[in-house]
Amino acid sequence: MIEVRNTSKSYGRTIVVDDVSITLPAGGVISLIGPNGAGKSTLLSIISRLLPMTAGTVTVDGMDVTTTPGDVLARRLSILRQDNQILARLTVRDLIAFGRYPHSKGRLTVEDRGHIERVIDYLDLGAVAHRFLDELSGGQRQRAFIAMVLCQDTEYILLDEPLNNLDVKHAVAMMALFRRTADAFGKTVILVLHDINFASCYSDRIVAMRDGRIAYEGPPEAIITTDVIRDVYGVEAAIHEIDGQRIALYFR
Known part of the structure; x- marks a missing residue:
């Protein structure tokens, strides 16, 4: 908590x-x-x-x-910020390995390497794991940073x-x-x-x-309402329920 x-x-x-x-x-x-x-x-x-x-x-x-x-x-606790800076030429696997630093202090164990490989598979990054971050699209790079956070296993x-x-x-x-x-x-x-x-x-x-x-x-049903959206964002919205999910459509 x-x-x-x-x-x-x-x-x-x-x-x-x-x-x-x-x-x-x-x-x-x-x-x-x-x-x-x-x-x-x-x-x-x-x-x-x-x-x-x-x-x-x-x-x-x-x-x-x-x-x-x-x-x-x-x-x-782990966090991914908005403004992730690439300060060195790292591969995707190298970046993800940083997530294990709180556990291994830079000396990767067999357990650490297992975490790294599982996260690479989990986010479907195997095809780009060997590539440098500055060679990736913005979306691929974002997924790599998310993988690093997940690898921290907090x-x-x-x-x-x-x-x-x-x-x-x-x-x-x-x-x-x-x-x-x-x-x-x-x-x-x-x-x-x-x-x-x-x-x-x-x-x-x-x-x-x-x-x-x-x-x-x-819960979503209490927040995704016309009145709350108007009060928080200052726009009008129509709320529709689709397959049990509340969806907002904005019209001003």
Whole structure:
């Protein structure tokens, strides 16, 4: 369980996350949605300790993220950021192997190599595993970074806009993979998404943010409504139910 209590983040007089308190239960898929500038990515970065908070506390299974040793936290929680920089000429397999660093400290064991190969198979990256990252398409590179995070094998997997650079086919496959990862392996997958229909179809819970605060939280049927979408995004939407899934169609 991740507990966020009275957490804020500001830059000078600009408040980006404003006194947020929320409990994110273990297990399942949780999507953070909201307009640009709502504070979604900042909140995810605070939870993962990528950004220091201005006020408040965050705990992961009772461990305070500000005081827990990095290697301990990294075996419990992993994150994929939006802006992944390629700082060296790495192959896909080399990148994925970095996910094992919290476990092996760079000295890969037989168990580590098994994790690497399983993740390569899981994301269907075998055909490009030997290729350098700068030789790949944006979508292939994004899948490689996601593979690295999955290879870390943590209880909590945080993904900031993981569908960036993916076409519709691969975006659907990736969301299905996140759903399968949560269900088959008991993981907690927390996503920042812009597509609320993906959030609706694949999430157990949706957290809607606006102006740095939690505006709404609940199961998809409570969040994917005309009134909530109007309030959070300022647009009108018609909601249709297809095969038990709530789908929003925007018309202004």
